[in-house]
Amino acid sequence: MxxxxxxxxxxxxxxxxxxxxxxxxxxxxxxxxxxxxxxxxxxxxxxxxxxxxxxxxxxxxxxxxxxxxxxxxxxxxxxxxxxxxxxxxxxxxxxxxxxxxxxxxxxxxxxxxxxxxxxxxxxxxxARSTPVTCYDAKQMDSFLYDITPGERGSDAWIASNETSATEFGDACKAKTGAPLEYVDTQSAAKDLDMLRAAVGxxxxxxxxxxxxxxxxxxxxxxxxxxxxxxxxxxxxxxxTSNFDVVETQSKGFESALRAYLADCMTGKDCPFSGSVDDAMTRIGQMLAAVDANPIPASDGRLLGANTLLTAIIYPLYQADAWPYLSQMFDEVMRGGTSIAFQFADQYNGRDANGTYADNQTEAFNAINCLDYSYNDDPTLMRQQAAELEKAAPVIGKYMAYGDTFCAKWPYQSRTERTxxxxxxxxxxxxxxxxxxxxxxxxxxxxxxxxxxxxxxxxxxxxxxxxxxxxxxxxxxxxxxxxxxxxxxxxxxxxx
Known part of the structure; x- marks a missing residue:
């Protein structure tokens, strides 16, 4: 979700x-x-x-x-x-x-x-340093992969995400205790200076x-x-502000996606045809299709737009992984979900047996929520969603509304981005x-x-x-x- x-x-x-x-x-x-x-x-x-x-x-x-x-x-x-x-x-x-x-x-x-x-x-x-702890594996599956009910960006859809965010934050506070308030980067930098001295x-x-x-x-x-x-x-x-980060990353991943497609079309196993623009349009249609009608996987999870976007982003981190991205697109076009969930699971630290190897999702959210300031006003978020879609027409809309999550976090940032x-x-x-x-x-x-x-x-x-x-x-x-x-x-x- x-x-x-x-x-x-x-x-x-x-x-x-x-x-x-x-x-x-x-x-x-x-x-x-x-x-x-x-x-x-x-x-x-x-x-x-x-x-x-x-x-x-x-x-x-x-x-x-x-x-x-x-x-x-x-x-x-x-x-x-x-x-x-x-x-x-x-x-x-x-x-x-x-x-x-x-x-x-x-x-x-x-x-x-x-x-x-x-x-x-x-x-x-x-990980092993007094870790942020929130959910068990089943709860984490629900948190990461469940489909948010309602139309994306609607009042009901935003409210559902707010509920999910509140429940997650409350669980983190209950299980982690006092350290949750102090996992910000400034505190970690002070730890690093202490460690420098401690090793001599x-x-x-x-x-x-x-x-x-x-x-x-x-x-x-x-x-x-x-x-x-x-x-x-x-x-x-x-x-950079939180929104600036999301906007710049949206453009970055969209640029990398276009670079992948330009390379893909020089080979014989590319699942796309026509121009790069044609292929980008096809990927946009693919995301919209699973957003409206998620594809069921054999384990009962549903492949929606958020999970598919994660699966697209993961191989874009290294050009050596681009051939596997082609395989994933080909499979999704045929209604399959196996490779997409493999990529999303690897990104999220989920093992094949359904367990989570570490606490990277909990730590990622806890640290980011303390390092930035957030505003979950629906009018502003909808305006920003439109800006993201303009900046990155294919993937931008699926990276919007992130402020909903951290605005509901138990603790707010004590520092300014400067x-x-x-x-x-x-x-x-x-x-x-x-x-x-x-x-x-x-x-x-x-x-x-x-x-x-x-x-x-x-x-x-x-x-x-x-x-x-x-x-x-x-x-x-x-x-x-x-x-x-x-x-x-x-x-x-x-x-």
């Missing part, structure tokens, strides 16, 4: 880049020093890595209100370590522990593995993907003096992919301009994020920066 609602100037290594017995905590409030100075007990875990948990205050403004746990995994450097490199995969809601533990080579290349102790961490509220580093070395760029930029804004080297790949513009300049921070690398559907390129351009020390690295390509995706140019720029402190004097405009 949920709504879809995204050349060389050498700088010598800084003196604090490597491990330090007494990392800088001179500016830390006395009440918070016990967290910064805690001794982490690393133990051996799977695949020769080390695991630990750290304590953080639930409320950084009132550490007496209780603690929560943060989960970390570390892969020791295969060579002489410069220091630690914290990695975040995005989301919000994706597990950094899982990324490093299960997909180390995807997260970072061999050069970074040689030079850094690579640390994956689950931000507060995510005076400065933060960090690689953040997608939402991880917002976490990294927020960190730089709060702790500019503690910035060592930050890479923000697949950037989010921190000054530009982050991070005055006084060391150089920061921002990577943007020109046809990134989830975090469109304009956001990387904006963030690099906003940051006083921002440097843009452009990847001229398709898909989400640019590092470690096949471009030697991008990898070299990131590796030289993180390892040697080399910052491009101009954008290398990689291919």
């Amino acid at each position: 949920t709504l879809s609602g995204c050349v060389t100037a050498f700088l010598p290594p800084k003196s604090g880049a490597g491990p330090s017995v007494t990392p800088g905590t001179s500016d830390v409030d006395a009440a918070l020093k016990p967290y910064y100075e805690q001794q982490l007990a690393w133990t051996s875990c799977d695949k020769g890595m080390e695991c630990t948990t750290a304590k953080a205050p639930v409320n950084w403004d009132d550490p007496s209100a209780g603690d929560l746990e943060l989960s970390l995994v570390r892969h020791r450097a295969t060579g002489k370590a410069i220091g630690s490199l914290f990695v975040n995969p995005g989301g919000p809601g994706a597990s950094g522990v899982d990324l490093v533990a299960n997909s180390l080579d995807f997260a970072v290349d061999k050069t970074l593995q040689q030079n850094f102790d690579v640390i994956g961490f689950d931000p507060r509220g995510v 580093d005076n400065e933060l070395y960090y690689l953040g993907y997608s939402y991880g760029t917002f976490l990294g930029a927020t960190y730089a804004g709060l702790f500019p003096k503690n910035v060592g080297r930050l890479v923000l790949d697949g950037a989010i513009d921190p000054s 530009e982050i300049h991070a005055k006084g921070a060391a150089p920061i690398l921002v990577v943007g992919t020109t046809n990134d559907p989830a975090t469109p390129y304009v956001w990387a351009q904006n963030l690099a301009k906003q940051l006083d020390s921002g440097h843009l690295v452009t990847y001229k390509g398709e898909g989400h994020t640019g590092y470690n995706k096949g471009s030697t140019c991008v990898n070299d720029a990131v590796d030289r920066y993180l390892v040697d402190g080399t910052v491009p004097s101009t954008d290398p405009k990689c291919t």
